[in-house]
Amino acid sequence: MEIDYQNIKSIGFDADDTLWVNETFFREAEEEFCRLLSDYETPNKIDQELFKMEIKNLELYGYGVKAFMLSMVQSALEISNYNVPNTTLNKILQIGKDMLNKPVDLLDGVEEVLHELSKKYRLILATKGDLLDQERKLERSGLTDYFHHIEVLSEKKEANYAKLLKHLNIEPSEFLMVGNSLKSDILPLVNLGAKAIHVPFHTTWAHEQVSERETNGKDYKTIGSLRELLKFLG
Structure with missing residues (x-):
């Protein structure tokens, strides 16, 4: 009808x-995040854990790049058993800053x-x-x-x-x-x-x-x- x-x-x-365009930048960021943590887990597992963290944090952080940055940092800490170096955490924060500055x-x-x-x-x-x-x-x-x-x-x-x-x-x-x-x-x-x-x-x-x-x-x-x-x- x-x-x-x-x-x-x-x-x-x-x-x-x-x-x-928006979601494309998140997918690119996820790929870079997986590369940064490749010493600790497979890309598929890293992606799954990040998604679970995002959903867990929705009620607290809401949507958007800043919430995504926090979820990446938390995921990196947990995936690495809190062994991820500060330099990697800084690179993760830079991923988020780059997203915020996208045209x-x-x-x-x-x-x-x-x-x-x-x-x-x-x-x-x-x-x-x-x-x-x-x-x-x-x-x-x-x-x-x-x-x-x-x-x-x-x-x-x-x-x-x-x-x-x-x-x-x-x-x-x-x-x-x-x-x-x-x-x-x-x-x-x-x-x-x-x-x-x-x-x-x-x-x-x-x-x-x-x-x-x-x-x-x-x-x-x-x-x-x-x-x-x-x-x-x-």
């Missing part, structure tokens, strides 16, 4: 891996799409992660002026979105969310009665992956690139 977008008045956009690489068609849609809709940026880092990336992106409101959420669950929509006086039936993560950008909005469009990115963090059972019966559209939004919203 074709989804009707005629009632949409506001469109929310995720930021990382929807507007600009903001916009995905194809982003500015064109935001420019066109901002003429007709109220655009909202709804992302999660470290506030300072997300503010930095947004400023470097040059996209700030397209958004009516910018929100950096600690989590992207139904309750967080419901609070945001209430704060902005937006009815769920008049809201569309666009993002790369089914878990964070799509399913919570569909469950709230809003519309959602999935724009997959080629790399997805394991924590953001969902099963076919979780998406079964959920009404959302999947497109290949942001440019396709203009076909039915422009």
Whole structure:
């Protein structure tokens, strides 16, 4: 069944891996982390232990590069049985600093799409992660002026979105969310009665992956690139 977008008045956009590249830098950092600890474990084991540490620390540290840095340091200490040299710990911290200084690489068609849609809709940026880092990336992106409101959420669950929509006086039936993560950008909005469009990115963090059972019966559209939004919203 074709989804009707005629009632949409506001469109929310995720930021990382929807507007600009993000997850690629984490994968590169993980590879470098594995190389630094190669004397202690296999790459696969190191990767598994780092992921477990990240999930363990989510409640305390949240999302973003700084949380990732802390998890790398803790993982290095545990994997090495607290024998990892200070020079290696310093290199791990440098991995994180390098990530924070990465250029903001916009995905194809982003500015064109935001420019066109901002003429007709109220655009909202709804992302999660470290506030300072997300503010930095947004400023470097040059996209700030397209958004009516910018929100950096600690989590992207139904309750967080419901609070945001209430704060902005937006009815769920008049809201569309666009993002790369089914878990964070799509399913919570569909469950709230809003519309959602999935724009997959080629790399997805394991924590953001969902099963076919979780998406079964959920009404959302999947497109290949942001440019396709203009076909039915422009």
